[in-house]
Amino acid sequence: MNEIKHTGPHQIQLQQWISEAPFERLLNMKIERVSEGEAVLTMPFFEEYAQGAGLMHGGALTALADTAVAMAIKSVLPEGTHFGTIALESRFLSAVRQGWVTAQANVISREGRDLVGHATVFDDQQQPVIEFESRFRVARRQNHQSV
Numbered sequence: 001m002n003e004i005k006h007t008g009p010h011q012i013q014l015q016q017w018i019s020e021a022p023f024e025r026l027l028n029m030k031i032e033r034v035s036e037g038e039a040v041l042t043m044p045f046f047e048e049y050a051q052g053a054g055l056m057h058g059g060a061l062t063a064l065a066d067t068a069v070a071m072a073i074k075s076v077l078p079e080g081t082h083f084g085t086i087a088l089e090s091r092f093l094s095a096v097r098q099g100w101v102t103a104q105a106n107v108i109s110r111e112g113r114d115l116v117g118h119a120t121v122f123d124d125q126q127q128p129v130i131e132f133e134s135r136f137r138v139a140r141r142q143n144h145q146s147v
Helices: 022-025 058-074
Strands: 030-035 040-046 081-092 102-110 114-122 130-136
Touching: 022 058, 030 058, 040 058, 058 081, 058 102, 058 114, 058 130, 102 130
Parallel strands: none
Antiparallel strands: 030 040, 040 102, 081 130, 102 114, 114 130
C-alpha cells in the first residue's frame, strides 16, 4: 500500500531570507547572485522536467523565471515580508533540449503594494528562451521600503 503524505498546511523555515525553498530544491534551482533588485538563478534540464516531445516543460521554465523575480524582489524588501505572485505572463521564444538554463531577473517598478519584475531565461548558448513578466503583491499590514 502507498504511504499517504501529509498534504498541509506545512510550516517552512528557510535557512536565510534569500535561499532555496523546498520547491526550488525539487527543481534543482541554484541562486547564483541576488543584489539590489536583481537576481540570477540557474537550473539543469533533467529528464523529469521534460514534456512528451522531450523538450523542457514550459511550467519548469516559468517556475525558474518566477522564482528569479521573487528573489530580486526579496532583495529590496525587509526580511520576513510576505508577498506572492498575483499575475504572470511568459512568452516562449525557443525550445530547450538539454543543458542548463539561466534566469536573469530584475524589479522594474513598484506601485503601492505591487512590485513588477521581468526575467529573461537563456539556454547554454546564451539564446533567450523565455521573456517573462510578473506582478507580486505584498501582504497587508507590513512595513515595506521603496524600490
